[in-house]
Amino acid sequence: MRSEQETNRAVERYGDMIRRLCLVHLKNETDAQDIFQTVFLKYFTSEVVFENEEHEKAWLIRVCLNACRDWLRDVFRRRTVNLDALYDQGTEMPQDNQEVLQAVLTLSAKEREIVYLHYYEGYTAPQIGKILGKNPNTVYTCLTRAREKLRKKLGGEQIG
Amino acid sequence: MDDRIKASFDAVHASQAMKDQTMRAVRQHAASAKRPARRWRLPAAAFAAAALIILSGWLWMSPTAAVSIDVNPSLELSVNRFGYVVQVQGWNEDGEQLADGLNIRFMPVSRAVETVLARQEIQDCLAREEELCIAVAATREGQQQALLDAVQQCAGSGRNIYCGTADYSQINAAHECGLSFGKYRAYLELAALDPTLTPRQAAQMTMRELRERIEQLGGDTQAIPGGGYGQGKGQGNGQGAQHGREKGQN
Structure with a gap:
């Protein structure tokens, strides 16, 4: 079990990342809060020794995505994407950002994860493949398909 | 983008x-x-x-007291601290037969004694003017007195039924001789007068035979219920504790 200080540091450092991953998967603030808490409680109770910060970050991403998938596996929670999550973020978000996020949220769950990890966290396809336990070629294919869909939705600009 | x-x-x-x-x-x-x-x-x-x-x-299962019922069927009831029978053992052939036919385990001791006394084998013995001795022994004096009161009440005014107390520490010695502790004191008394007597022979003798033999050899029957059995007292036959003594004097 880790110390409270160590967990607090992780919450401060990775809290935004976990919140964004929750946004990619979950539909509302309440679900996001539950998963957020679950992830850091797992971190707090875990005995895993991290080799470096990258290892720690990748571990948290994996734990968060697995927690989201387990959460959504419950048929009672499975709903169509209704973008409530965006509205939960409040009205302070600029219009352009809302449009982009809405476009991302219309992608499939797998595509959303890969888009976030690639465009925001800056992971390469092989790195994403390692984190998600997928073949890098599958990641490439998925990324290309997502990029095409976003291009159609957000205009003709060349993406990444 | x-x-x-x-x-x-x-x-x-x-x-x-x-x-x-x-x-x-x-x-x-x-x-x-x-x-x-x-x-x-x-x-x-x-x-x-x-x-x-x-x-x-x-x-519940640990006996803290015992009740020995001897005519010739020699029967011993082990009693727990709550006054319930936890074990029934016959100490000679007749006693074993009697014990096999009884269903008095986990009965309150007074009901168990009443059940034993009501058995036909016992009634037949009493009808033959045999003497029935009930001896109680307990690790605590309070329980010993309570048991004595209970068995005396069961004995009521029955003919030739005598109740008394015995020393609980002698139970093991009695069992090593293959005797109920109720018959053991009578055996000790008679063996002192007749060294050829074996516990096995004593086990086959009725209480009346033991008493009569002691009296023939000039012994003291105080040790046997009806004759005293320490602080014991007799019941029934209108003679109570004096019964043995009177017989001995006659």
Whole structure:
């Protein structure tokens, strides 16, 4: 079990990342809060020794995505994407950002994860493949398909 | 476009409330993990319950007193501290047969004695003017007196039924000789007068035969219920404790 200080540091450092991953998967603030808490409680109770910060970050991403998938596996929670999550973020978000996020949220769950990890966290396809336990070629294919869909939705600009 | 995506995600943050709530949950978890007593509460309760069951069982099944009923069927009832019969044993052939036919285990001792006295074998013996001796012995004097009162009440005004007490510490010695402790004192008395007497022979003799033999050899029948049995007192036949003494004098 880790110390409270160590967990607090992780919450401060990775809290935004976990919140964004929750946004990619979950539909509302309440679900996001539950998963957020679950992830850091797992971190707090875990005995895993991290080799470096990258290892720690990748571990948290994996734990968060697995927690989201387990959460959504419950048929009672499975709903169509209704973008409530965006509205939960409040009205302070600029219009352009809302449009982009809405476009991302219309992608499939797998595509959303890969888009976030690639465009925001800056992971390469092989790195994403390692984190998600997928073949890098599958990641490439998925990324290309997502990029095409976003291009159609957000205009003709060349993406990444 | 990738800048737009990056900027859009950049606008998403974990709220302070979300972080605070999470840290509260972490602290709660840490606090509960620090309380080992709570973690051990269930196993401790289970252990305590098991210990209680075992202790209760031990208390219930451990004999603290005994009632010896001797005519010629020689029967011994082991009694627990609550006054219930926990074991029935016959100490000669007739006694074993009688014990096999009885269903008095876990009965209150007074009901058990009443049941024994009501048996046809016992009634037949009494009809033949045999003497029935009931001896009680207990580790605690209070229980011994309570048992004596109970068996005296059961004996009522029955003919040739005598009640008395005995020394609980002699039970093992009696059993080593293959005798009920009620018959053991009579055997000791007679063996002192007739060294050729074996416990086996005594086991086959009726209480009346033992008493008569002691009297023939000029012995003291005080040791036998009806004749005294220490602090014992007789019942029935209108003679009570004096019965043995009177016989001895006659």
